[in-house]
Amino acid sequence: MKICIVGGVAGGASAATRLRRLDEGAKIVLLEKGKFISYANCGLPYYVGGVIENRDELLVTELELLRERFQIDVRTQNKVLSIDRNKKRLTVRNRETGDLYEESYDKLILSPGAAPRRPDLTGADLPGVFTLRGVPDTLAIDSYIRDNGVTEALVVGGGFIGIEMAENLKRRGLAVTVAEFADQAAASLDREMANLIHRHLAEHGVSVRLKAGLAAISRDADGGMTAVLTDGNRVSAGLILLSMGVKPESGLAEAAGLELDVGGSIAVNEYYETSDPDIYAVGDAVSVRSLVSHEKCLIPLAGPANRQGRIAAENVLGAKKTIGAGVQGSSVLKVFDLTAASTGLNEKQLKAAGIPYRKTYVHPMSHASYYPGASQISMKLLFDGDGKILGAQAVGQEGVDKRIDVIAAVMRLSGTVYDLEEMELCYAPPYSSAKDPVNMLGFTAANILKGDMPVFYAEEIAGLNPEESVFLDVSTPQEARANTVPGFVNLPLDELRGRLSELDRKKTVYVTCRVGLRGYIAARILLQNGFSVRNLSGGYRTYSLMSEDKTVYEGKTLPLSP
């Protein structure tokens, strides 16, 4: 059988090598329009920042290896221009020679990826305005900074690529501003969780402007540029990176009459077959079914692309393999010293999909607090009335990815919050606590569902009626003096049992503390003494994140490095 593959990076290269491992006799032709195959897109920002110093390290698999070890006919700089589905032939342009030729196939796998969005705005095509997708973009950005002595950069779009580039441009010594059209960066998180990232970027000298899209770019007399933002502000920059999301590269498929799906993606079934049974498609170009909402959606991530390439290869050879119940979009982001990770749907997405949910917040330490170096992780878990996990988010310095990976695995196995309670995870003081943060999420979620801990949420506070409520902060007096939720009166937990008579039994008692743990104990005391009570999920820490709706985070001026 002769199989042609369009696109030689994540999905395409995975499909090609899997095909060879399964079928020594197959003729495999890998057509890639660019100069490089199987490169590390995900590592590109770190080359700009100098973390990855050698550009050869960006190439995951050498071209020669694919050719020699896997006997794959790899053709870089060969762009597929069209597909004749009746004749099962491709028209290809060799970009080195300019020659056009035809290539036949028995089966075709499309993995053309997604292209960065470039808005149709004045100045968006000026020299110095970049998008980042491949190695050539990276090298161009790198040399532009060097050749033009760039000192200021504007990153338009606060998604994963935008934030990673902001960090790496800062590492490179540039003054960096991130402008984001939405009211938050890092869209996979909810706003209150993303506030940790906004703050952290500013602490590391990166300015963040929210609700500020790009309106136009003009060239200045001194050779720099000025970007006009939709909030009316102007930002001067020697380099502007447009990281405004990606759109599926479905033009080739569309011209061949293949069916398209949401967002102009290539429509595929669960086997990654397109509307033509001899053509498969994978990766960023296709839409997938969400594990949680079961709706079709776009999840442009490397993990799914690689696994889909593998599965499509097996199906091309006659298997009927699927990726299981759907894609959950597990992702992780480094932001200077912070890690932000998530899996499943966030609260915004659940609301938009009309899926009923419950939630809990915890802010535990990454490992036993008595062992040096522990740091706080802020975590949020979303689940339904039966305890089925719908999504999770975590932001912190240490151990964030492993917690979200554990929850992602439980979700994939259709687990519930009760499974999180029971998870037996490895423990020693340098790594975790005997009650791991994942267990803590399970405990609090299960307590909410069983009615052991009635909760209220920070966003409900403004709507609570003071006539019918008692508001207590059960932290220590020192803590409550430092900061508390407005209107909450300090009654330290250890005095609560002795002062119950001071509380009006006809009213609902709303309790808070720093992170929700002492509030939980107070709630248990009050419940067992006949009070109607609710504990603030995540305590003051969640309140402070939730009530922060700033649109500008000025980058702090950092001391010059010696």
Ligand SMILES: Cc1cc2nc3c(=O)[nH]c(=O)nc-3n(C[C@H](O)[C@H](O)[C@H](O)COP(=O)(O)OP(=O)(O)OC[C@H]3O[C@@H](n4cnc5c(N)ncnc54)[C@H](O)[C@@H]3O)c2cc1C
């Ligand atoms: C800067 C950056 C950082 C990223 N970081 C992460 C990360 O940390 N984690 C993560 O999960 N994901 C990350 N991603 C996303 C991840 O790289 C993609 O999800 C993944 O590469 C998609 O694989 P793909 O095979 O669908 O497309 P790609 O890897 O984009 O490959 C598609 C290839 O097809 C080629 N092609 C297109 N049309 C044709 C044609 N007509 N003829 C021949 N060739 C063609 C293109 O030149 C391209 O090389 C990042 C992406 C970028 C750009």
